[in-house]
Amino acid sequence: MNSSISTLPTPLPLPADAPTFLTEHLPSASATVDRPHITVTWAQSLDSKIAGPGGKRVMISGPESMLMTHWLRAMHDAILIGVNTLILDDPRLQANLLPESLAIPPPQPLILDPRLRFPLSSRILAEWNERPLDRGKKVKQPWIICGDDVSFGKMEEVESAGARVVPVPLDEKGHIPPSSLPAILTSLNLRSVMIEGGSKILSSFLHAPTRGSNTSPSPSTGGSGVLVDSVVVTVGPMFIGDGIGVVPEGEQKGLPPLKHIHTETMGKDSVMVCSVE
Numbered sequence: 001m002n003s004s005i006s007t008l009p010t011p012l013p014l015p016a017d018a019p020t021f022l023t024e025h026l027p028s029a030s031a032t033v034d035r036p037h038i039t040v041t042w043a044q045s046l047d048s049k050i051a052g053p054g055g056k057r058v059m060i061s062g063p064e065s066m067l068m069t070h071w072l073r074a075m076h077d078a079i080l081i082g083v084n085t086l087i088l089d090d091p092r093l094q095a096n097l098l099p100e101s102l103a104i105p106p107p108q109p110l111i112l113d114p115r116l117r118f119p120l121s122s123r124i125l126a127e128w129n130e131r132p133l134d135r136g137k138k139v140k141q142p143w144i145i146c147g148d149d150v151s152f153g154k155m156e157e158v159e160s161a162g163a164r165v166v167p168v169p170l171d172e173k174g175h176i177p178p179s180s181l182p183a184i185l186t187s188l189n190l191r192s193v194m195i196e197g198g199s200k201i202l203s204s205f206l207h208a209p210t211r212g213s214n215t216s217p218s219p220s221t222g223g224s225g226v227l228v229d230s231v232v233v234t235v236g237p238m239f240i241g242d243g244i245g246v247v248p249e250g251e252q253k254g255l256p257p258l259k260h261i262h263t264e265t266m267g268k269d270s271v272m273v274c275s276v277e
């Protein structure tokens, strides 16, 4: 659909109050459009759940780690979620917990939505349409990545409502292939992305073996050939019990080895930064 490339503003140098363990360990400043940086992040309970029964949202992060998450959002050009998270949580995906005086722009929201189920009533679309003066500064236009087999009429309906639709080829499962994400980001002029969930998206990207269709290790990923560069996990001191796991049932095998980089205690929570081996 809309093929125009938006020009991103040069990122502001992050102020001194950004957590140093993030600025030191996440190379978002050195990421380029040709080789975008991919961070995967989530908040989990001690029993490895990210949401309650039926996908009900649970506040796992305390105020300190939630603020850290918003710094993390501000450090990436884009934030990516699956369409189920959009439907279940109706999130804002902004960096609105950061001090307003710093005028730090939010990341570009990207929704992986193969069948274009995007609800036109979603909050991210309403905020984009209802706050024209904040566009680019506090709110960004939702960009929906869908299958290129979605009908033109459906794409037009979503674009007329104010979102941007980016059609791409799907894989044999009918999903956006994780291996295609770097090229999608490059085509959208985005240097880095923070993948925030949910469970199916986390699993899909953590299991993805390589960048691009070339199965040989990529020198730019340190020789390992993995797709994801960094993992940032908030662990909150609670049990959720019945709920949504970090990865869906039966998908725990084959997760990649992680290299621990840093653990920070933030209020009641532990925040771990790892790279993928």
Ligand SMILES: NC(=O)C1=CN([C@@H]2O[C@H](COP(=O)(O)OP(=O)(O)OC[C@H]3O[C@@H](n4cnc5c(N)ncnc54)[C@H](OP(=O)(O)O)[C@@H]3O)[C@@H](O)[C@H]2O)C=CC1
Pocket (backbone or CB within 6 Å): 041, 042, 043, 044, 049, 050, 051, 052, 054, 055, 056, 057, 058, 060, 081, 082, 083, 084, 085, 086, 088, 089, 112, 113, 114, 115, 116, 117, 174, 175, 176, 177, 178, 196, 197, 198, 199, 200, 201, 202, 204, 244
């Ligand atoms: N605690 C935390 O940090 C977070 C928790 N959450 C929680 O996660 C839950 C939602 O997770 P979940 O139900 O797994 O849904 P997801 O948000 O992971 O969305 C999954 C959907 O994304 C689409 N999709 C597109 N490409 C892919 C791909 N490569 N792999 C997998 N799916 C793809 C599919 O849509 P289709 O079915 O149309 O084909 C799929 O059903 C919510 O309860 C939410 O609260 C979410 C984010 C963070």
Ligand SMILES: Nc1nc(O)c(N)c(N[C@@H]2O[C@H](COP(=O)(O)O)[C@@H](O)[C@H]2O)n1
Pocket (backbone or CB within 6 Å): 042, 043, 057, 058, 059, 060, 061, 065, 066, 069, 081, 085, 089, 090, 091, 092, 093, 094, 196, 197, 234
């Ligand atoms: N960091 C973090 N901690 C939690 O406890 C959470 N439940 C989440 N969830 C994610 O945040 C999204 C909501 O964001 P907004 O506050 O509306 O901007 C939600 O959809 C999940 O992606 N994250």
